[in-house]
Amino acid sequence: MVSRPYGHIITGTSLAGALAAVATALTLVATPAAAGAAPAPQTTVQAIEAEVMCPICGTLLELSDSPQARREKVFVARLVAEGESKAEIKDALVAQYGPAVLALPEASGFDLSAYLVPAIAFVLAAALLVIGIARWRRDGDRAPPADAAPPRGEDAERLEADLSRYDL
Secondary structure (H helix, E strand, C coil): CCCCCCCCCCCCHHHHHHHHHHHHHHHHHHHHHHHHHCCCCCCCHHHHHCCEECCCCCCECCCCCCHHHHHHHHHHHHHHHCCCCHHHHHHHHHHHHCHHHECCCCCCHHHHHHHHHHHHHHHHHHHHHHHHHHHHHHHHHCCCCCCCCCCCCHHHHHHHHHHHHCCC
């Protein structure tokens, strides 16, 4: 007879029992994870204040201390306490104060140019810099033209006179 180590654990009818035990364990492990994943992560007042503006001051809400900014901070704190998400709070602020309340413009329509123009300008400046450096290096590597001859006659005398004034 051949001896099998651990053969007595999973044999015949105990295989069904083992599978049932594994299924029960997986169910118990998965249940708390599913229950804990249901609520959406809550945002903070500070996270919202860093992304919206005071409509009166035109500064970030977290930096402003005007009466209007204080009212807006209370409004944000109330919405956070109610469990609203960051997107819902921003939508409520836009409905209350207009689109100027958002620190970053929307990425659509004319506001898209706030993102595209600096990016295009940067790419254009980098391309011009590369072209300029390539020309500068190419011009620096050139030898003087072969037909360039030293000055003769009157030009040579004038050059010698000028150079002799600077001899030390």
